[in-house]
Amino acid sequence: MAFCAGLVVGGVLTGMGLVVVGSLIRAPLPDAARWTIVAAALVPVLLREFDVLSFALPENRRLVPESVFRLGRHLGPLQFGIEMGTAMRTYLPSGLPYIGGLAVLLFASWPLAVCAGVGFGLGRGLMTTSNVRYSGVWDAEWLRHSRLLTGLLSAAFVLSLFFLP
Amino acid sequence: MRWHPLTVAVGIVLAVIAGAVWWPPSMWLLMGAAAGFATSGST
Numbered sequence: 001m002a003f004c005a006g007l008v009v010g011g012v013l014t015g016m017g018l019v020v021v022g023s024l025i026r027a028p029l030p031d032a033a034r035w036t037i038v039a040a041a042l043v044p045v046l047l048r049e050f051d052v053l054s055f056a057l058p059e060n061r062r063l064v065p066e067s068v069f070r071l072g073r074h075l076g077p078l079q080f081g082i083e084m085g086t087a088m089r090t091y092l093p094s095g096l097p098y099i100g101g102l103a104v105l106l107f108a109s110w111p112l113a114v115c116a117g118v119g120f121g122l123g124r125g126l127m128t129t130s131n132v133r134y135s136g137v138w139d140a141e142w143l144r145h146s147r148l149l150t151g152l153l154s155a156a157f158v159l160s161l162f163f164l165p
Numbered sequence: 166m167r168w169h170p171l172t173v174a175v176g177i178v179l180a181v182i183a184g185a186v187w188w189p190p191s192m193w194l195l196m197g198a199a200a201g202f203a204t205s206g207s208t
Contacts, residue, residue, distance in 0.1 A: 007201075011197065011201070015197075049203075087204070092204055093203075093204050093205075093206045094200065094203035094204045094206070096199065096200040096203045096204075097200040097201070097203070097204060099200070100196055100197055100200040103196065108193065112190070112193045113193075115190070115191075115193040115194040115197070116193045116194065116196060116197040117197060118194060118197065119193065119194035119195060119196060119197025119198040119199075119200075119201065120197035120198070120200055120201040121197075121201065122194075122197075122198050122201065123177075123197060123198035123199065123200060123201020123202035123203070123204075124201040124202070124204060124205070125201075126168075126173050126198070126201070126202050126205075127173075127202060127204075127205035130167065130168040130169075130170070130172075130173055131205075133167050134167050134168070134169070135167060138169075138170065141169055141170055141171075142170045142205060142206050143206070145170060145171055146206060148171065148174075149170055149171065149174050149203075149206070150203070152171070152174040152175060152177070152178050153174055153177065153199050153202060153203040154203075155178060156174070156177045156178045156180075156181045156195065156199040157196060157199040157200060157203070159178075159181050159182070159185065160181050160184075160185075160192045160193075160195045160196035160199060161192075161196060162185075163181075163184070163185040163189050163192045164189075164192050164193065164196070165189045165190050165192065165193075
């Protein structure tokens with residue numbers, strides 16, 4: 001529970017940071033230019049998701065250290081969650097969060113950035129909560145259906161981008 | 166919860182479709198959720 005709360009807090013922190021930076025960047029750019037930037041970044045990332053293209057995206061390629069658990073039963077998982085929720089302190093196996101971050105950077109108001117951050121944290125939390133109690137090997141199921149999962153999640157992501165208010 | 170990854174992914178897709186029709190502001194939350202859940206695979 002504390003871990004999932006941390007994921008949400010981490011996502012919100014990143015969203016708010018992106019709005020601060022974005023409010024400086026987006027001012028001189030018209031809507032059309034900002035959407036062009038998002039679309040131009042989205043295409044190669046989608047091709048990367050489907051293994052058509054291969055390139056590295058910036059990520060902190062390390063695991064969150066186990067030392068976070070020194071903080072105790074609740075604060076340790078909370079910090080662990082926050083670090084994972086920011087998406088900046090560990091591996092990021094998908095490129096979709098980068099495009100989500102770009103959309104927040106270029107378009108989101110404060111409340112909408114919070115929504116995106118909460119959604120990101122909940123999305124990461126869904127993995128944890130469904131994985132822990134799953135009767136089989138959840139990660140093996142993910143690998144087995146990875147192509148279909150990539151298609152479904154990319155479709156959901158792109159569709160949500162199209163309908164952003 | 167004991168959800169299969171495909172169950173979660175289909176749920177997100179359906180939520181996006183429903184949100185697009187009935188409540189567009191939820192798109193920000195669902196965009197984040199799709200991106201967040203997409204990071205569930207191992208590297």
